[in-house]
Amino acid sequence: MGLVVDMYGPEAAEPAPPEAQRWAYFLSHGVKPRCTFVRRRTGATWGPPRIVVSYPDAQPAMPPDPVVPWDPVLEDWLLEHRVAAPDAANEAARFGFDLGARFEAIERRCGTPTFTAVLLRCLYDHDCALYLPLERKLGAIRTYEPDPSTASTAVGCALKQVMCTSAELLGTLGYPPDQTRAILGEALAYYLRDRFDI
Structure with missing residues (x-):
């Protein structure tokens, strides 16, 4: 989409x-x-x-x-016509901002507390390097892992779908799978730093 x-x-x-x-x-x-x-x-x-x-x-x-x-209308057109950024770093910033726009829509639908809880679980599941800094920032350090059931909710599925769609789009722009994963990881870090100021 x-x-x-x-x-x-x-x-x-x-x-x-x-x-x-x-x-x-x-x-x-x-x-x-x-x-x-x-x-x-x-x-x-x-x-x-x-x-x-x-x-x-x-x-x-x-x-x-x-x-x-x-x-978003311009970005959709550019992505649909496979117009890439000049380099991987700029592509990561571009996709990081795009992730923010897509995640913001999910957050509006489900509310910030639910969105944040599910996002934390998804980050935990994928061993994201920014998981611990984000937990510290939110004051949510605990001795147990985030509730595993949140990842399988509609919100968790929506977050995963956004990441899958972003990976597919990077593939259509001509990036090989290894570079797609690296760009997507940097894009997620861009989003988390921008959204949560970490």
């Missing part, structure tokens, strides 16, 4: 954004665009997410498009 559908439901699907006309033109002429995800710190907080689409293989050389605000 696309970001728009994940965030707002199936009735929210939109046609191709106007910005995509230029991108589609280059694709139809054999030039593969690149999407650079940009998010800068403004003091102690992050600034708004933005994207820059460039055409590294264009002949004659073309300058990058102007920076546009990140939008």
Whole structure:
């Protein structure tokens, strides 16, 4: 499913954004665009997410498009047309922000306490390196593991589906399985640091 559908439901699907006309033109002429995800710190907080689409293989050389605000409709189009980031680190940041958008929709549906409890269990199950820092941050250190039954709830299944969808999308962008796992791990870390400030 696309970001728009994940965030707002199936009735929210939109046609191709106007910005995509230029991108589609280059694709139809054999030039593969690149999407650079940009998010800068403004003091102690992050600034708004933005994207820059460039055409590294264009002949004659073309300058990058102007920076546009990140939008789920644009991101859906770029992913559907297999427009990758320029490198694995930028792809991890891009997918980390995408994970945040998808997880936020799940959190809104089920509530923060349930979402956080299930997320902790899923992180525990997958030996995520940020599990302990997150537990410490939330003040939830205990001598026993998180409730195993939470991972098999609808919320747990939704979280797993988001991760599976993200892995599939990375595969369609041309990343091999090992690199997909590494990028997804960095994307999850990006999300956790951004969401929980760890």
